Amino acid sequence: MDVARESAGMVAEETLDPPDWAEVQALSRRAVDEAVNYLRDVRDRPVWREMPADVRGMFRAPLPRSPTPLAAVYGEVSRTVMSYPMGNIHPRFWSWYMGSSNFTGALGDFLAAIQGSNLGGGNHAAGLMDSQVVNWCKEMLGFPASASGTLVSGGSMANIIGLTVARNVKAGVDVREHGVSAIEKPLRFYGSDQIHACHRKAMEALGLGNRALRRIPTDAGLRIDIDALRAAISEDRAAGFKPACVIGTAGTVNTGAIDDLRALARLAREEDLWFHVDGCIGALIAIAPHNAHRVAGIELADSVALDPHKWLHAPFEVGCALVRNAAAHRGAFVVTQEYLELTPRGIASGEWLLDYGLQMSRGFRALKVWMALKEHGVEKFGRLIDQNIAQISYLAGLIEAEPSLELSAAPTINIVCFRYQPGLAGEALKALNTEIMLRLQEQGIAALSDTTVHGEHWLRVAITNHRTRRDDLDLLIHEVVRLGREITAQGHVSS
Numbered sequence: 001m002d003v004a005r006e007s008a009g010m011v012a013e014e015t016l017d018p019p020d021w022a023e024v025q026a027l028s029r030r031a032v033d034e035a036v037n038y039l040r041d042v043r044d045r046p047v048w049r050e051m052p053a054d055v056r057g058m059f060r061a062p063l064p065r066s067p068t069p070l071a072a073v074y075g076e077v078s079r080t081v082m083s084y085p086m087g088n089i090h091p092r093f094w095s096w097y098m099g100s101s102n103f104t105g106a107l108g109d110f111l112a113a114i115q116g117s118n119l120g121g122g123n124h125a126a127g128l129m130d131s132q133v134v135n136w137c138k139e140m141l142g143f144p145a146s147a148s149g150t151l152v153s154g155g156s157m158a159n160i161i162g163l164t165v166a167r168n169v170k171a172g173v174d175v176r177e178h179g180v181s182a183i184e185k186p187l188r189f190y191g192s193d194q195i196h197a198c199h200r201k202a203m204e205a206l207g208l209g210n211r212a213l214r215r216i217p218t219d220a221g222l223r224i225d226i227d228a229l230r231a232a233i234s235e236d237r238a239a240g241f242k243p244a245c246v247i248g249t250a251g252t253v254n255t256g257a258i259d260d261l262r263a264l265a266r267l268a269r270e271e272d273l274w275f276h277v278d279g280c281i282g283a284l285i286a287i288a289p290h291n292a293h294r295v296a297g298i299e300l301a302d303s304v305a306l307d308p309h310k311w312l313h314a315p316f317e318v319g320c321a322l323v324r325n326a327a328a329h330r331g332a333f334v335v336t337q338e339y340l341e342l343t344p345r346g347i348a349s350g351e352w353l354l355d356y357g358l359q360m361s362r363g364f365r366a367l368k369v370w371m372a373l374k375e376h377g378v379e380k381f382g383r384l385i386d387q388n389i390a391q392i393s394y395l396a397g398l399i400e401a402e403p404s405l406e407l408s409a410a411p412t413i414n415i416v417c418f419r420y421q422p423g424l425a426g427e428a429l430k431a432l433n434t435e436i437m438l439r440l441q442e443q444g445i446a447a448l449s450d451t452t453v454h455g456e457h458w459l460r461v462a463i464t465n466h467r468t469r470r471d472d473l474d475l476l477i478h479e480v481v482r483l484g485r486e487i488t489a490q491g492h493v494s495s
């Protein structure tokens with residue numbers, strides 16, 4: 001004690017804490033007020049806008065060496081970052097596939113950072129809440145309570161967790177110890193030709209290689225063709241491969257197609273394959289009363305990846321991997337570390353959550369999910385999913401009713417593809433629709449994306465948005481037709 005006091009007297013020790021807490025309190029109140037207004041007024045701002053050169057230039061400033069008052073730091077963030085967002089919290093953002101966040105979740109992220117716990121594990125409240133949110137995810141999907149799971153950065157990581165367990169269980173050798181080169185028969189994984197690109201990355205990272213993931217053709221509804229899958233499995237067996245895992249997709253990113261999960265579960269059982277479901281889009285449909293039947297069978301999977309930062313609208317990032325066989329899950333990742341021995345009491349008497357994945361230090365992702373679920377109740381999230389699916393049907397109806405628009409196919413869930421069609425084909429049609437998409441973005445009206453389905457280019461709308469209203473969709477149709485006419489009248493599409 002004396003030594004400490006003595007040294008404190010001799011050394012000017014520094015801290016990151018502010019010299020004046022009252023000042024920080026005032027600034028924080030302002031930041032929170034402005035943040036609330038930012039969300040309240042989001043509809044009045046453009047979905048997206050291009051950054052002027054001077055704002056862009058701010059991001060080339062070199063490493064700051066001397067201090068800046070916090071108020072000035074905050075001011076710069078307001079002018080730059082807050083003013084030029086991607087746009088996905090806006091009611092008319094329907095590009096790619098992401099959630100639209102929520103205030104309570106943001107408050108949760110703030111409090112998680114303030115409380116500061118490391119979710120690598122240990123005996124503390126945040127650790128218990130992390131496990132509780134995993135348990136809630138199991139409950140939402142009808143997974144058994146004995147299953148395990150982990151919160152990760154997103155769906156891609158959640159898929160890697162599931163596929164890693166699948167590989168290790170099916171390898172036939174101790175692949176953790178001896179590596180993939182010790183596997184006797186090369187493993188084969190299967191998914192549809194609509195499978196998400198993260199699985200390719202996973203296969204590469206797992207050392208199995210992209211070619212070990214066989215893409216199986218899809219039917220007219222873009223669901224995996226079960227007969228073709230069965231044929232591929234027996235062909236591979238005959239050729240000396242070991243069929244190891246089938247990946248079902250509950251909601252493809254192109255069109256929202258949902259593979260026949262019950263049929264896949266049955267086939268996996270018959271063929272002794274691991275059954276993984278990529279439910280990043282659709283797993284949570286299990287909580288939506290009008291549509292839950294579409295994902296029946298998901299509860300039969302050996303592992304599932306789901307994405308609370310999509311249809312639970314949690315602020316980025318949070319994904320979740322669930323594994324039916326908890327021992328297999330731990331067996332894929334647990335490492336005994338001498339400096340992490342559990343103690344009978346104290347902080348190290350809890351569970352090491354790091355044993356369920358690749359990360360050691362982990363953020364407190366659970367709080368933002370927990371707070372929003374607690375505030376609204378899971379039933380409301382289910383209704384919001386039904387609402388988005390109903391909105392897409394409504395939009396498909398508007399598209400069909402408008403002679404200058406062409407619908408790709410009737411939507412299954414919350415994704416629809418369409419295009420403006422003035423009687424063009426091929427590259428000219430693609431260029432026209434791309435131009436419509438870009439002008440919608442640049443004029444701040446709406447954010448759509450595009451895709452290619454069966455070789456055809458389409459504009460794509462995915463509504464994972466609790467702020468979207470039907471009048472936003474009326475506006476979209478009106479503006480697409482207006483821009484289509486305008487660009488066609490200008491006689492060029494490359495501006």
Ligand SMILES: *Cc1c(COP(=O)(O)O)cnc(C)c1O
Pocket residue numbers: 097153154155156157196198249251252253278279280281307319
């Ligand atoms: C979004 C998505 C992923 C990847 O999830 P991230 O959270 O973006 O990492 C994987 N599969 C499907 C079907 C998806 O829609």
